Amino acid sequence: MLDRTGLIVTANTPAPLTFLDSVLRGIGQVMLQNNAYAGVLFLIGIFLNSALFGGGVIVGTVVSTLTAQALGAKTSDVRAGLFGFNGALVAIALLYFLEPNALTWGCVVLASACSTVLMAALMQLFKVFNLPVLTAPFVFTSLGFFLAIARFGRLQSTQQLPTAGLPQSTAVEGIVTHTTVIEGLLGGVAQVFFQASVLTGVIFVAALLISSWRACVMALLGSLLGVLIAWGMGAAEPAIRAGAFGFNSVLTAIALGSVFLRPGLGALVYTALGCAATTVVYAGLSAALEPIGMPAMTLPFVLVTWVFVAATPLFARLRAA
Amino acid sequence: MLDRTGLIVTANTPAPLTFLDSVLRGIGQVMLQNNAYAGVLFLIGIFLNSALFGGGVIVGTVVSTLTAQALGAKTSDVRAGLFGFNGALVAIALLYFLEPNALTWGCVVLASACSTVLMAALMQLFKVFNLPVLTAPFVFTSLGFFLAIARFGRLQSTQQLPTAGLPQSTAVEGIVTHTTVIEGLLGGVAQVFFQASVLTGVIFVAALLISSWRACVMALLGSLLGVLIAWGMGAAEPAIRAGAFGFNSVLTAIALGSVFLRPGLGALVYTALGCAATTVVYAGLSAALEPIGMPAMTLPFVLVTWVFVAATPLFARLRAA
Amino acid sequence: MLDRTGLIVTANTPAPLTFLDSVLRGIGQVMLQNNAYAGVLFLIGIFLNSALFGGGVIVGTVVSTLTAQALGAKTSDVRAGLFGFNGALVAIALLYFLEPNALTWGCVVLASACSTVLMAALMQLFKVFNLPVLTAPFVFTSLGFFLAIARFGRLQSTQQLPTAGLPQSTAVEGIVTHTTVIEGLLGGVAQVFFQASVLTGVIFVAALLISSWRACVMALLGSLLGVLIAWGMGAAEPAIRAGAFGFNSVLTAIALGSVFLRPGLGALVYTALGCAATTVVYAGLSAALEPIGMPAMTLPFVLVTWVFVAATPLFARLRAA
DSSP states (O other): OEETTEEOOOTTSOHHHHHHHHHHHHHHGGGTOOOHHHHHHHHHHHHHHOHHHHHHHHHHHHHHHHHHHHHTOOHHHHHTTTTTHHHHHHHHHHHHHBOOSHHHHHHHHHHHHHHHHHHHHHHHHHHTTTOOOTTHHHHHHHHHHHHGGGTOTTOOBOTTSOOOOOOOOOOOOSOOOHHHHHHHHHHHHHGGGTOOOHHHHHHHHHHHHHHOHHHHHHHHHHHHHHHHHHHHHTOOHHHHHTTTTTHHHHHHHHIIIIIIBOOSHHHHHHHHHHHHHHHHHHHHHHHHTGGGTOOOTTHHHHHHHHHHHHHGGGOTTOOBO | OEETTEEOOOTTSOHHHHHHHHHHHHHHGGGTOOOHHHHHHHHHHHHHHOHHHHHHHHHHHHHHHHHHHHHTOOHHHHHTTTTTHHHHHHHHHHHHHBOOSHHHHHHHHHHHHHHHHHHHHHHHHHHTTTOOOTTHHHHHHHHHHHHGGGTOTTOOBOTTSOOOOOOOOOOOOSOOOHHHHHHHHHHHHHGGGTOOOHHHHHHHHHHHHHHOHHHHHHHHHHHHHHHHHHHHHTOOHHHHHHTTTTHHHHHHHHIIIIIIBOOSHHHHHHHHHHHHHHHHHHHHHHHHTGGGTOOOTTHHHHHHHHHHHHHGGGOTTOOBO | OEETTEEOOOTTSOHHHHHHHHHHHHHHGGGTOOOHHHHHHHHHHHHHHOHHHHHHHHHHHHHHHHHHHHHTOOHHHHHTTTTTHHHHHHHHHHHHHBOOSHHHHHHHHHHHHHHHHHHHHHHHHHHTTTOOOTTHHHHHHHHHHHHHTTTOTTOOBOTTSOOOOOOOOOOOOSOOOHHHHHHHHHHHHHGGGTOOOHHHHHHHHHHHHHHOHHHHHHHHHHHHHHHHHHHHHTOOHHHHHTTTTTHHHHHHHHIIIIIIBOOSHHHHHHHHHHHHHHHHHHHHHHHHTGGGTOOOTTHHHHHHHHHHHHHGGGOTTOOBO
């Protein structure tokens, strides 16, 4: 039996069907949607761009969800996809930044399993602070494997991984036009799953719309804010067009604007401030990671959202959702 | 109506006067003094050295305090200047390390507002540990903007920002004389606000004396310890003279020696150990930040004071104030 | 009066004898053994390899334990060696990476004292999370002093300290044979104390066996797993042979497999996953620390064990010991 978020599990629901629904919700949770239909559409959007990444998302989500079940995690958390989204992202990140050979697939399995342990650890620690874990397990697990390239001769990176260097001040590069803004807007949504495709971005927007109109609106506003602030500060045009400055603020906007705060004018202004901070932190973190040749991934979203959610109880004008 | 720390607010006090007093206390809190007169003297000391930095401190403190009020922060916290000192420091740091053009002033406003959110977040998280936030929001907010220079072409640094490089072992440079020690002693106090001026240092010492004789004595002892340890370890003479090795231990000494511990012989020895640790951590952190070309600012003080305050409950010979 | 872990203290036990027992337990705690006999054997193993390091361990453990007593730490914690093991490691690390002159010995005393304050701070903070501190105080205190080399001209490093550089991908180097595996297996145990000696490794294994057969078995399995995973991933043969990829997983295996989890099949599989994660994190962290020229020391063990222990309450198949 289905409802608007996915499968309703009863005593008669076969286990594989329940598991499939958990996995799809896990994929939906990458954009904070506990919604199996969003998961299906995310998967379609990815497969349209790349079968490798689509397959990776399935493997990663299945492994991290299975690990949680095998270790005896709480059923409601597994069902909500909470042990799936970090595995999904770890898998796609490893296949994006490492040569997709047998060792890398082995690492995908190992890393997805580890992401579940890290997720449980952070859930337990963050209970004290009443904070969400977000995609931190994905970021730290991936960083561990990418950094290990420098010691493990059989681990080979792709061209996508930045080369280690020292950060330097930069000049304005390229001219931003209306196509930069439009492609950057949709690219920012697609880049949440490392997809550089406007079409994939459109399908992701549709996926969000099915799950929550507010999340959809916030995602687009967040991406737009990321593009505009990066433009105003003089970021390189190709990076803006690719959505590099948008995907973190997409997630911050969804999180603050549609999940963790009670909607209202105060929440809207606060979310905008959070998106601005996310864009600056993205620029800063991606520079800070240059000496070790690492990408920032969704760490800017994670850090800014932790701060903005943690501050909420002290601000009477804002209320937690 | 005034008392020895500033304005006493009654039902009849006009709002702008109350706000002015909160802002001045915010400036005083940069050296942990909830004292409007100390704030006034700090401001005078800064303006004597530079109108730009003086103006920056006012803008930063006003914006961060207003942000807290607009979001509905607790009145007693706003009145005590708790949402002012990080804004003050963020503003002066941005104007010190970035070219003071229109975009930088825009960043000063944005960063001061963000420092208030980070302050609230850390206050909320640190309640669990019964720890003070100190100037951590200033440090992390500033680092975010400075690092972003490498991605944003319109953000331009001044000569003051270190160039990214790899840390290397060093040789002893220059000869320390009695003028090094005296200038370093007062320079260390002035550098808390990024001011390289002995006169400003003298005024800051007077500001502390008005607020608390113990804070004043501790500040001088902390600065002296920083100078002597750096000298003994073979730090470069120009850096010792400029107060670079002193400003963090000034703050550690005020915090441990006059604010967070009950005074006594045990507290004095413990404070001295904290100042020694701060000087080493300053040297270490400023080297660790070389590959990303960033200054350590007051992070050494923050880290060491967190550790030394957090440890207090386990040491029966020490007592929290 | 002695029992199987060391001295039983009564009203008549002379203070110096009690203190000696506390110090020996502190040395034993480097491998999580509250056992004075293990401490004696560790000391013998170290002295057989180097009198300098043996003397350093004694000085470091004595200073950190005395500091805890002087500040009034809880007697049961001091007696269990909890304020000794970080001092032991700090001392040996400083003597390993810094030229052993008078200033370095002064730093050993200062750093050992600081490690006790950091230990107390983390014990207090981690009470909230019910997590063990492990060797984090050793790692962070040592890093502070090593990094300070770049600012302090009188602090001189030995050849052992890595030179700062940018991490790069690597090729497989050397051929692993059965002697690589055997030497790596025992070297991994010896490297916990920075000793590159198979004989010392054998004595350490004996020390563990006296204290706990399970800890001994786990240490060997952890070291073996580290060697095998590093080999499989293509790590350099000389590093595998030296035990570089094993000493962190030795500690993770002892911690997860014999101290913090109730033994069982689930715990065994979970420990193996933790050892695999530790080996990857060791490779990653040692690369991440290249730009600042720092060694990873036991930080990989600390981080992975924190995560795997913190996650335990959420996994019904595992139970805390």
